[in-house]
Amino acid sequence: MVRATTFDDVTVIATESLSKRFPRVTALDRLSLDIGPGVTGLVGSNGAGKSTLIKILLGLSPATEGRAAVLGLDVATEGAAIRERVGYMPEHDCLPPDVSATEFVVHMARMSGLPPTAARERTADTLRHVGLYEERYRPIGGYSTGMKQRVKLAQALVHDPRLV
Ligand SMILES: Nc1ncnc2c1ncn2[C@@H]1O[C@H](COP(=O)(O)OP(=O)(O)OP(=O)(O)O)[C@@H](O)[C@H]1O
Ligand SMILES: [Mg+2]
CATH class of the missing domain: 3.40.50.300 (P-loop containing nucleotide triphosphate hydrolases)
Incomplete structure (x- = not known):
């Protein structure tokens, strides 16, 4: 070991x-x-x-x-x-086009083990932190490249990782 x-x-x-x-x-x-x-x-x-x-x-x-x-x-x-x-932001796009940033980041938070309420709260905080506001309820498929980068960053941070 x-x-x-x-x-x-x-x-x-x-x-x-x-x-x-x-x-x-x-x-x-x-x-x-x-x-x-x-x-x-x-x-x-x-x-x-x-x-x-x-x-x-x-x-x-x-x-x-x-x-x-x-x-x-x-x-x-x-x-x-x-x-x-660990929080990891992949270089290539891995975002589902037909869900919103909020839905996607909540999903990723749940996958990392956060309970539902904590996942929703952390998602709201994290999306605000990366600078996605009203857009967070729109389907990701309609986002610009920079907005998609922000979503990728948010999913890397949402579960409060010890290492990014
Ligand atoms: N799956 C693979 N099969 C064969 N060769 C690979 C594979 N993945 C990486 N390599 C080779 O390993 C070497 C290192 O590749 P790697 O992707 O780690 O580089 P990198 O430092 O990330 O480069 P970049 O700055 O272009 O992203 C390269 O020569 C690449 O061709
Ligand atoms: Mg590389």
Whole structure:
């Protein structure tokens, strides 16, 4: 378990010799890092392996070798628990066009385990926080790109994640 050896109160993300090899390319090559609280930027040229790393950290894609922990949880076995505690804003659109921002974000809050009343309250607060007002009752299909970005951000924040 990574938790036993590398995770402590100030380690939010830890990787140890993490590699991801595809048939034609090595996307990650024995990456070891410790990330503490605060804001951390992940910067690299196209194809550097950023998205690959994030998919592994969310427990969505297995590493070829090495190990990693997020909030003390092992990415190989505790992906669902990680995704409950983490807010993630995907780069590509994943929004249903025929529901409103309010309906969608309430749904995502419920999926993250919030009870109905808390989900509705948190949704209202979060949509206000990201700057969606009257539009929040209109179908998402009619939103501009920036408005869709705001909805994606709201769903990443609505369950008050420990890590975004
Ligand atoms: N499913 C896959 N199958 C094969 N190769 C892949 C796959 N996913 C990623 N790769 C390869 O792994 C490398 C890293 O890709 P990745 O998407 O992680 O880069 P990135 O840092 O997110 O780039 P960008 O800045 O363009 O988003 C690239 O060479 C890419 O072609
Ligand atoms: Mg990417």
